[in-house]
Amino acid sequence: VESQHPQPALGQTVQLRRYRLTRNDLSALAAGNVSPRLAARLLSAELSKHELLFELVRRTASRRGSSADVARVKAATKMLEQIQTRKPKIIETIFTLPQFGAWAADCLLDRTSAAVSREEQGDSSAPFGFGYITAFAAVAALMARHPFELDVPMRSGIVTFPSLGQLHTEDADISGWVKVQFSGDQAMVISRSRTTAFPMAATSPSSSPDSRWVPVSRVNLAARGVTLSLALDAQDPFFDRFGLPLARLSEEDVLAWRKQLADAWKILVRTHRPKAKALAATLTSIVPLDHPSGECPISASSGWASGAIALSLQLDSLSLAETLTHEFHHLVLGAVEDIMPLYSYVDADLYYAPWRDDPRPFRELLQGAYAHLGVVAFWERQREIAKASDYGAAEIEFAYWRKVTLQAVETLNASDALTEAGLVFVSTMRARLASWRIEHVSDHAEAEAEEIIIEHYLRWRLTHLYPDPAAIEKLVRRWSAGLAAPDWFVTPAAVVKPDSLLSTARYGALKARHRDPALFRRYLQVRGKLPEADIAFLKGDYSKAVQGYLSRIRESHDLDAWVGLICVRYREAESDTMKALLKRAEVVASLHYRIREYGNSIPSPDELIEWLAASTE
Amino acid sequence: MRERRSALECSLVDLTQLSVRELSKLDDELLEDALRRLLHACGGGGRLWSLNILSQPSDKPYS
Numbered sequence: 001v002e003s004q005h006p007q008p009a010l011g012q013t014v015q016l017r018r019y020r021l022t023r024n025d026l027s028a029l030a031a032g033n034v035s036p037r038l039a040a041r042l043l044s045a046e047l048s049k050h051e052l053l054f055e056l057v058r059r060t061a062s063r064r065g066s067s068a069d070v071a072r073v074k075a076a077t078k079m080l081e082q083i084q085t086r087k088p089k090i091i092e093t094i095f096t097l098p099q100f101g102a103w104a105a106d107c108l109l110d111r112t113s114a115a116v117s118r119e120e121q122g123d124s125s126a127p128f129g130f131g132y133i134t135a136f137a138a139v140a141a142l143m144a145r146h147p148f149e150l151d152v153p154m155r156s157g158i159v160t161f162p163s164l165g166q167l168h169t170e171d172a173d174i175s176g177w178v179k180v181q182f183s184g185d186q187a188m189v190i191s192r193s194r195t196t197a198f199p200m201a202a203t204s205p206s207s208s209p210d211s212r213w214v215p216v217s218r219v220n221l222a223a224r225g226v227t228l229s230l231a232l233d234a235q236d237p238f239f240d241r242f243g244l245p246l247a248r249l250s251e252e253d254v255l256a257w258r259k260q261l262a263d264a265w266k267i268l269v270r271t272h273r274p275k276a277k278a279l280a281a282t283l284t285s286i287v288p289l290d291h292p293s294g295e296c297p298i299s300a301s302s303g304w305a306s307g308a309i310a311l312s313l314q315l316d317s318l319s320l321a322e323t324l325t326h327e328f329h330h331l332v333l334g335a336v337e338d339i340m341p342l343y344s345y346v347d348a349d350l351y352y353a354p355w356r357d358d359p360r361p362f363r364e365l366l367q368g369a370y371a372h373l374g375v376v377a378f379w380e381r382q383r384e385i386a387k388a389s390d391y392g393a394a395e396i397e398f399a400y401w402r403k404v405t406l407q408a409v410e411t412l413n414a415s416d417a418l419t420e421a422g423l424v425f426v427s428t429m430r431a432r433l434a435s436w437r438i439e440h441v442s443d444h445a446e447a448e449a450e451e452i453i454i455e456h457y458l459r460w461r462l463t464h465l466y467p468d469p470a471a472i473e474k475l476v477r478r479w480s481a482g483l484a485a486p487d488w489f490v491t492p493a494a495v496v497k498p499d500s501l502l503s504t505a506r507y508g509a510l511k512a513r514h515r516d517p518a519l520f521r522r523y524l525q526v527r528g529k530l531p532e533a534d535i536a537f538l539k540g541d542y543s544k545a546v547q548g549y550l551s552r553i554r555e556s557h558d559l560d561a562w563v564g565l566i567c568v569r570y571r572e573a574e575s576d577t578m579k580a581l582l583k584r585a586e587v588v589a590s591l592h593y594r595i596r597e598y599g600n601s602i603p604s605p606d607e608l609i610e611w612l613a614a615s616t617e
Numbered sequence: 618m619r620e621r622r623s624a625l626e627c628s629l630v631d632l633t634q635l636s637v638r639e640l641s642k643l644d645d646e647l648l649e650d651a652l653r654r655l656l657h658a659c660g661g662g663g664r665l666w667s668l669n670i671l672s673q674p675s676d677k678p679y680s
Contacts, residue, residue: 016630016632017631018629044631048630052652056648080637085636
C-alpha cells in the first residue's frame with residue numbers, strides 16, 4: 001500500500017510530503033495496536049488537517065466574509081504569525097485544540113454565513129463565524145504574554161477564551177464584539193459600557209478564583225508512570241456538536257468526574273497499558289454531557305473535534321474505562337480516514353449495527369465496528385485479571401462483543417466500496433476478531449450473550465424491516481386456501497425504515513443481569529418497568545412467558561410480544577429452522593397481521609411458524 | 618465488482634513544517650482537493666459517528 005502519487009511542492013523550494021501508512025501500519029492499527037510511533041503519526045496528521053482547515057477558512061473569509069470579518073481574520077492571522085516566530089509550540093497547541101477544528105469545520109460547511117447578519121444585530125444565539133479566530137489568537141497571545149489588541153465575540157455578556165475559560169462580564173444582555181487588550185502586564189476586556197480585568201493567572205494551571213472568571217478545569221492523572229493531562233470542558237461553544245446538552249458542572253460534579261476519571265485511568269494503565277499510553281497522547285479534552293434521568297450513560301466523538309471525547313458520567317470507573325477505549329478507537333479511525341480513504345463511495349443502504357437501535361450507513365458501521373473491536377480487546381484483558389466475583393460479567397461482555405462485532409465486520413468485508421487500504425484494514429479486523437472467536441468461554445457466558453444478541457437482532461428486524469406486501473399477500477392466499485407454504489425464506493428484501501422504535505426495556509434488563517445486578521432486580525421488582533411476560537422470561541419461567549406473549553399477540557399486533565415469543569422459542573430449540581426464522585421474523589409477524597386483517601380465524605403464532613417452517617424441511 | 622481505488626492516490630499532505638505565513642502560499646487547488654477528501658471521509662455533515670448509548674444497561678422505564 002504505497003503511494004505513487006506525486007509529492008506536491010510549495011513554490012520552487014519546499015517539497016511537501018504526504019502521510020503514508022504502510023500495509024503493516026494499517027494492519028497494526030486495524031488490530032487495535034496503536035504504537036507510540038503510529039500515535040505520533042496520527043497526531044501529526046490531525047495537526048496538518050487543522051492547519052489546512054485554518055488556511056481554507058482564511059481564504060474563504062477573504063472571499064465571502066463581511067469587511068469586518070476580513071479585518072478580524074487578518075488581525076488574528078498577523079498575531080498568530082508573530083507569536084509563531086517566537087513561540088511555535090503555542091501555535092501548535094492552539095491549532096491542535098479540538099474546538100479549533102470544530103470551529104473551522106463550521107465555517108467551511110457554511111453553517112456560519114447565514115448567521116452573520118443575526119450576529120451583527122446582536123443576536124445572542126447566532127453561531128460564531130470567521131471572526132471567532134480572534135478568540136484563538138487572543139488565547140495564543142495571552143499564553144505567550146505577547147502584547148495585543150483584538151476584537152473578540154461576546155455572547156450574552158460571556159467572552160469565551162477557548163481552552164482557558166469564560167469571562168462573565170456585567171453586560172449579561174449584550175452580544176457583539178468587545179476589545180481585548182494586553183499591555184504586557186494586565187489584560188482588559190473592554191465593551192461599550194465597561195472595562196473588565198482579565199485574570200492573568202487564568203493562563204497558568206493554578207488560576208486564581210475570580211467570580212467573573214469560570215476556568216476550564218484541568219485534570220492531571222498519573223498512574224504507574226503514565227500521565228493523562230486533559231481539560232474538563234463543558235463550556236466551549238464548539239463542543240455543542242455532539243448534539244447533546246453539555247453538563248452544567250457544580251463543584252461537587254467536578255469532584256465526581258475527577259474521581260471517576262482517576263479510577264478509570266488506574267484501570268487502563270494497570271490492565272491496558274499500551275492503549276493507555278496511546279490514549280494519553282491523543283486525548284486533550286473530556287466534554288461532560290448531561291445524563292438525562294432514567295436514561296443510560298452516553299458518549300460521543302466527532303471527527304471534526306479530534307482529541308475530544310464527550311460523555312456523561314458513567315455507571316462506574318470500569319464503564320468509564322471501557323467507554324474511553326471505545327471512543328479512543330473512533331478518534332484513531334478518524335485520523336486514519338483523514339490520511340487516506342478506506343472506501344471509495346458510499347451507497348444509500350442502511351445496515352444492521354448490533355450496538356444501535358437504528359439502521360446505520362456504511363461509514364458509521366465501520367466506525368462502530370472498529371470502536372467495538374477495541375471493546376472486545378478491553379474485555380478480553382479484563383476477563384484475564386478479573387476477580388472471581390467480576391469474572392462472569394467480563395466473560396459475558398467478551399463473548400457478546402466478539403460475536404456481534406465480527407458479524408458487523410463480515411458485512412463490511414463483503415462490500416466492494418472498500419479501497420485497497422480499506423480492504424487491508426477490514427480484513428485485519430476480521431482476522432483479529434476471528435482469533436478471539438476461538439478463545440474458550442463458558443457455556444453459560446455464551447448463552448447469556450446469545451440471549452442479548454437475539455433480543456436486539458429480533459427487535460431491530462421487527463422495528464425496521466417491512467417485507468414486500470406482494471410476498472405477504474401470496475402467503476396469506478396460500479394459508480387461507482389450506483395450501484403448503486412456498487419457499488418463504490426467499491421473500492424479497494425488506495425495506496429498512498429508520499423510525500418507530502420498540503421499547504428497549506427487555507434489552508436493558510438482559511444487559512443489567514450481568515453488569516448491574518441491583519438494576520436487574522429493580523427491573524424484576526418495580527411495577528411497570530417490564531411487562532409480566534418479560535419478567536417471566538427473565539426469571540426463566542418460559543411457559544408463563546410464552547402464555548403472556550401469545551395473549552398479547554392475540555389481542556393486538558404487538559411486535560414487542562413477537563420479539564419476546566421468538567426469543568423464547570429460539571432458546572427452546574436452536575434448530576436450523578429457528579435460525580432461519582430469526583432472519584425472517586418480520587415475515588411471520590406481518591403474515592399474522594394480514595391474516596387478522598382479513599378477518600379470518602386468527603392462527604396461533606406457533607401454527608404459522610410451523611406452517612412456514614414446513615416449507616424448508 | 619468495482620475496481621478498488623489505489624490506497625494512497627490522495628493521502629493527506631503534511632503541513633506541520635509550514636509556518637502560518639507559508640500556508641498562505643499553498644495552491645488553491647491543493648487545498649480544495651484536500652478539503653474534498655476530508656469531506657469524503659466524514660460525509661460532509663456533522664461527522665458524529667459514535668453516539669454510544671447501548672454499551673451499558675439502562676434504567677429507562679418500560680413504555
